[in-house]
Amino acid sequence: MxxxxxxxxxxxxxxxxxxxxxxxxxxxxxxxxxxxxxxxxxxxxxxxxxxxxxxxxxxxxxxxxxxxxxxxxxxxxHWYKENFDHQDGLVNKNDEIFKKRLDRYKYHVRFPERSYQDHRADVSEILNEYNSLLEPGPYMFGKDICFTDIALMPFVRQCAHVDLEWFNSSFPELGAWLDRLKESELFxxxxxxxxxxxxxxxxxxxxxx
The missing domain is CATH 3.40.30.10 (Glutaredoxin)
Structure with missing residues (x-):
């Protein structure tokens, strides 16, 4: 139990x-x-x-x-059977860097020392990395879902819904990836x-x- x-x-x-x-x-x-x-x-x-x-x-x-x-x-x-270092690296970067940037982007009024556009640029840097990973295939490491997809999805989802139109137009591969996961039986x-x-x-x- x-x-x-x-x-x-x-x-x-x-x-x-x-x-x-x-x-x-x-x-x-x-x-x-x-x-x-x-x-x-x-x-x-x-x-x-x-x-x-x-x-x-x-x-x-x-x-x-x-x-x-x-x-x-x-x-x-077989979500976590290979690419351990790369998968762990992306997930650790998400936890240590992206989550902090996401909070400042979502709640930018609480962090007036930088502009909304600055906070957006900070998350964009990492979102661009994710978007590039998805260009060869539907998921982060190819044709099948892996640990990294599941670990990153909730945070990317939160980020997308701050300004969904901007997100989808700026990161088309990432937007399609997010839609696939949201429409999956698992989700x-x-x-x-x-x-x-x-x-x-x-x-x-x-x-x-």
Whole structure:
């Protein structure tokens, strides 16, 4: 039995985690970060989501680590079987650089020391890199979805919806890639709304056949 605490649908980990832990009973507990339960801090002093508690009581509290844990257990579509250094490099760059730039682009009014156009230029630098990777094939590393596609998708999606018209016209390959992923059975299957968890409850259980 596995438990995960989340706010909303943290796409980066849930896409892989819920899909690839097959024949397991999972408790999904949705919380609000503005009202974090003590249980969250009991599991991880960071108090951030997602947090995955394993059957033996151990805890994983980083999205990428949760994804890799899930793929190590079960990776039937070979998402993480090759190009390890390149895949890890892109995902690390996303976590260490792009996410910060994305926050400043999305919430540019909070960062008035630079203009909106400056923040857009910062995200464009990395989006151009992604767009170039997609020119030879439909996904980041060719014709098949891989770990990198799933890890980057939620952040690219957030960025796109700041100004979708500009995004699609500036990064056509990336826009088509995003549409393919949003229309996939995988994406649609995990877009489930969960009720806010009450600590007196057990959470919502999901069985994957």
């Amino acid at each position: 596995y438990y995960i605490h989340l706010e909303g649908v943290p796409m980066q980990c849930v896409l892989v985690w819920l899909w690839h832990i097959v024949r397991s009973l999972t408790s999904i507990e949705k919380i609000l970060l503005r009202d974090r339960p003590q249980t969250l801090y009991d599991l991880s002093s960071k108090g951030t989501v997602p947090v995955l508690q394993l059957a033996d009581g151990s805890v994983i509290d980083e999205s990428v680590d949760i994804m890799k844990w899930a793929l190590k257990r079960n990776d039937p579509e 649609i299957s995990i877009m489930v709304k969960y009720p806010i968890w009450n600590e007196s409850e057990s959470g919502q259980y999901v069985t994957w056949e």
